[in-house]
Amino acid sequence: MTGADFIGFAWTALSRQRRRTFLSLIGVTVGVAAVILLTALGEGARIYVSQQFEALGKNLIIVMPGKNETTGFSGVGGAPNDLTLEDAEALARQVTQIRELAPVTIGESLIAHQERRRRSTVLGTTEAMKSIRGLRVSMGRFLPEGAMDRGDAVAVLGADIASELFGNTFPVGKVVRIGDWRTRVIGVLESQGTQMGLDLDEVVIIPVASGMRLYNRTSLFRIMASARHHGDLEVVRRRITEVLTDRHEEEDFTCISEDSVAGAFSQILTALTAALGGIAAISLSVAGIGIMNLMLVSVSERTPEVGLLKALGATRFQILGVFLTEAILLTTGGAILGVCLGWLLVQVLVAVYPTLPATPPLWAIAMVVATAFATGIFFGLLPARRATDLDPVASLARR
Amino acid sequence: MIELSGVGRAYEVGGEVLHALRDVDETIDSGDYVALMGPSGSGKSTLLNVMGCLDQPTSGTYRLDGREVGSLTEDELSEVRRHKIGFVFQSFHLIPRLSAVENVALPMMLAGVSVAERRKRALEALETVGLAKRADHRPNEISGGEAQRVAIARATIMRPAILLADEPTGNLDSASGATVVALLEELNAQGLTLVVVTHDPNMAARAKRVLLMRDGRIVNRIAGSELSETLHRSKVLEATP
Ligand SMILES: Nc1ncnc2c1ncn2[C@@H]1O[C@H](COP(=O)(O)OP(=O)(O)OP(=O)(O)O)[C@@H](O)[C@H]1O
Ligand SMILES: [Mg+2]
Numbered sequence: 001m002t003g004a005d006f007i008g009f010a011w012t013a014l015s016r017q018r019r020r021t022f023l024s025l026i027g028v029t030v031g032v033a034a035v036i037l038l039t040a041l042g043e044g045a046r047i048y049v050s051q052q053f054e055a056l057g058k059n060l061i062i063v064m065p066g067k068n069e070t071t072g073f074s075g076v077g078g079a080p081n082d083l084t085l086e087d088a089e090a091l092a093r094q095v096t097q098i099r100e101l102a103p104v105t106i107g108e109s110l111i112a113h114q115e116r117r118r119r120s121t122v123l124g125t126t127e128a129m130k131s132i133r134g135l136r137v138s139m140g141r142f143l144p145e146g147a148m149d150r151g152d153a154v155a156v157l158g159a160d161i162a163s164e165l166f167g168n169t170f171p172v173g174k175v176v177r178i179g180d181w182r183t184r185v186i187g188v189l190e191s192q193g194t195q196m197g198l199d200l201d202e203v204v205i206i207p208v209a210s211g212m213r214l215y216n217r218t219s220l221f222r223i224m225a226s227a228r229h230h231g232d233l234e235v236v237r238r239r240i241t242e243v244l245t246d247r248h249e250e251e252d253f254t255c256i257s258e259d260s261v262a263g264a265f266s267q268i269l270t271a272l273t274a275a276l277g278g279i280a281a282i283s284l285s286v287a288g289i290g291i292m293n294l295m296l297v298s299v300s301e302r303t304p305e306v307g308l309l310k311a312l313g314a315t316r317f318q319i320l321g322v323f324l325t326e327a328i329l330l331t332t333g334g335a336i337l338g339v340c341l342g343w344l345l346v347q348v349l350v351a352v353y354p355t356l357p358a359t360p361p362l363w364a365i366a367m368v369v370a371t372a373f374a375t376g377i378f379f380g381l382l383p384a385r386r387a388t389d390l391d392p393v394a395s396l397a398r399r
Numbered sequence: 400m401i402e403l404s405g406v407g408r409a410y411e412v413g414g415e416v417l418h419a420l421r422d423v424d425e426t427i428d429s430g431d432y433v434a435l436m437g438p439s440g441s442g443k444s445t446l447l448n449v450m451g452c453l454d455q456p457t458s459g460t461y462r463l464d465g466r467e468v469g470s471l472t473e474d475e476l477s478e479v480r481r482h483k484i485g486f487v488f489q490s491f492h493l494i495p496r497l498s499a500v501e502n503v504a505l506p507m508m509l510a511g512v513s514v515a516e517r518r519k520r521a522l523e524a525l526e527t528v529g530l531a532k533r534a535d536h537r538p539n540e541i542s543g544g545e546a547q548r549v550a551i552a553r554a555t556i557m558r559p560a561i562l563l564a565d566e567p568t569g570n571l572d573s574a575s576g577a578t579v580v581a582l583l584e585e586l587n588a589q590g591l592t593l594v595v596v597t598h599d600p601n602m603a604a605r606a607k608r609v610l611l612m613r614d615g616r617i618v619n620r621i622a623g624s625e626l627s628e629t630l631h632r633s634k635v636l637e638a639t640p
Contacts, residue, residue: 314509315474
């Protein structure tokens, strides 16, 4: 008896009991469709997040002071060396694969124009930040080009800050106070929302040297650099590490690429997707119990048939195979229908929320079909064993 | 060749032992034609099932073609049933969802014969039982007599040496019963050993030998011709006023 024979024979039985076959298929189909839909959602979230990261510029490298911030300790020397403007200048000069490099300081101050005032994040940086972050200016201009240590008294306002402080009046050329420091507005950013946890509409940007003076800082908060080519990212990271280690005589800083941050997010979301898929897969075992019941009924109804097969010389293996094949056919068939149904639901979802790139991951499809197959074996085994153990004489006598 | 010596088959029912067969000694040569008769519950079916290796004696030995059946494994028993024995049942036992050819082809599927050959041989077999036109009919679409002929085609498709028929005409009217008997006798004429359980003396009288059973024992052995004469005489007696 070949595999095709087992399938063909099982098929004759299943196609005779259309209604019953259909009902038990539905259980598996719904379970599988749930797995497909949920994993597609998770995968969609992952793709969405990594697309967001890509929108920020794929070629970004970030240097921050302190080694491996999570461990708390930084080498034997206690406090790490500062990340200075000179470091930034040295990197810009020596690492030729860097396209743009921007030092960053960060602080918080009260911003005031006449009697209007509000607290805001103050970002000190250079002109290079504009292209690194893809910033766009709606009025005036961005920070002027020039040496990093030029601390001009100029500021670029985020869109919301500008409208709150100036209402309908034209802000460019006006003077604002940042804390006690009087400075002139030279530009206003276009509204562009939150990037990397920083609401750019709520921010005030000033030259980095001014920022360090204003907050009395000796160390930069970050150095951001973009590579000339995406493929250079690792080279740039290595070169930055070399140059800085050379200058500091120890590796007391952390250098990450945007890729690794995105990678961490991606890992978390993949784990989440797997968990969602796993939970949905549990519903498959419920369907499996349904199939076991169906098979038990089927074995008991077809007892004379089992007796006949034995009289015709069927082996134990063949009887077992006949009923096991039926169970596997039910679960695997249900799984294939479920994949189709799930795929259809995902298409509907994408049509309704076009921004979410939901798509069932291949591994989830493979896993769910394999699980359905295993479910068939597992829950088909008991009924099939029952058939195998039937006494042929008694089975034939039952009509 | 079937050799039974001291064969018994006991059932335990509710703590009591029930002997369906007791101490049966019998030898049936190949090509023989044997009828089993006896009252209901006398053990005819049990004896037939033992001969067909569907049931195992609880005492005594059964040798089939010199091999002791009791020593065979379950898979070896399956093999014996597949190749040496054909069964015909009172209630036909056709699988209702399969067509006539598919039912006939079933033993070949179990034996691993290729699909193409199966259909060819099954159609030939249906032709010899005169049912070529019914090949694609389901069991519920044919008459009882036709169903039994399909069952005979199925029982003989693997060319077994022994055909065991348990009341093969029990569910049939006399006309289709006669066709079935003719078919079985034709197979016997070709050399097949035929053992038939029957309640019909006229049918039993056609056999070479008749075994009479009672309470699980063979109580009498007579030649078919002898029974036929007795029947004839009683008929003549009835007819004389
Ligand atoms: N599984 C069983 N359990 C208990 N007793 C059984 C079983 N099978 C058969 N018997 C008993 O064994 C005896 C012989 O049964 P068997 O079926 O061989 O009779 P039979 O001669 O074929 O009768 P019939 O003409 O009615 O078919 C009967 O008394 C029956 O009740
Ligand atoms: Mg009987």
